[in-house]
Amino acid sequence: MDFAFDARTEELRAKLLAFMDEYVYPAEAVAEEQRAALASPWDTPAVVGELKAEARRQGLWNLFLPDGEYGAGLTNLQYAPLAEITGRSPHLAPTATNCAAPDTGNMEVLAQFGTEEQKKQWLEPLLAGEIRSAFAMTEPEVASSDATNITTHIERDGDEYVITGRKWYISGAMNPDCAIFIVMGKTDPDGADIRRQQSMVLVPRDTPGVTVRRAMQVFGYEDHSHGGHAEVVFDRARVPVANLVGEEGGGFAIAQARLGPGRIHHCMRLIGMAERAIELMCRRAVGRTAFGKALAQQGVVQNWIADARVTVEQLRLLVLKTAWLMDTVGNKGAHTEIQAIKIATPRAVVGILDRAIQLHGAGGVSQDFPLAELYASARTLMLADGPDEVHQRSLARRELKRYL
Incomplete structure (x- = not known):
């Protein structure tokens, strides 16, 4: 059992990490400033276009699409750690690399089920980031x-x-x-x-x-x-x-085909959110003093950070296993694991973000840190693509079936 990423994944990880440090993180504040000056809050800040151009120049574009004709041709296992990296800035990095929902799922649908005319009219401009x-x-x-x-x-x-x-x-x-x-x-x-x-x-x-x-x-x-x-x-x-x-009556099946990859994309980005939260927790803990000593010396804070690290490592292994299964036995064969990560990941990441907010005090719920917005995104994913309870019901039935 080899836990190392392959050479192509490592190469893309290095490029993407550098892209995040050099371009994306500095652009977060710029995007907010530019948005405040736009005629409509729904218009796109100019810096987003600049990020997209740079990502495309570096080959960090359409990484999510396994079809080599249209995208990067990566497997789920190769793309998963890249999605985690973009999840550290979920409101900017996925868009910058043309890997943002719901466009990703829609491009997958058009690539798999669309006619040639539909692909030309809608898939091609989506792939180019034009619409x-x-x-x-x-x-x-x-x-x-x-x-x-x-x-x-x-x-x-x-x-x-x-x-x-x-x-x-x-x-x-x-x-x-x-x-x-x-x-x-x-x-x-x-x-x-x-x-x-x-x-x-x-x-x-x-x-x-x-x-x-x-x-x-x-x-x-x-x-x-x-x-x-x-x-x-x-x-x-x-x-x-x-x-x-596709065909009349095929909507349900297409929806299931669309949601499978999307769930793993969401889960890896959630792990990226958790990593960002842990980093912010650690920085806050070593730089803040309460009751005569740094927060990093408080036992409860150490427990929060330790528990967060253990949780993230567990989640990552489960998500990577799911990605591997999707590549080797298909989405249907990985159905149990897809449901498991959909249940476990948002719930656990919400808990980590909640502790990070608590550690930041009033700052945690403010606009000066990304934690409140990350929390809103993570909590919503306990509902999106099917609420947790639906997946729990289905997974439990599958487990019980072996004993009936």
């Missing part, structure tokens, strides 16, 4: 953790589909560069197989009947760096039948 996209699945009126509940209608009318429904927390939709939605709805709501009722269609943002109604906050944040999370209404929006992704 952004959104994935419209979650709905406010139903428990969307069960995708069979979705109520958005996609009705065939001659050579067109007519889409009617209301979505919310549609990530990236507030960004003015968001040009295309992948919309999940029901084409066969009365079908006998509840997992064949759903389909996905491509809906350009400027389609008549599409209204981006409002930005949804997450713990009071509007998440400008990711293009926000919007409520979007589709009021008899019409698109050509050629905008169908």
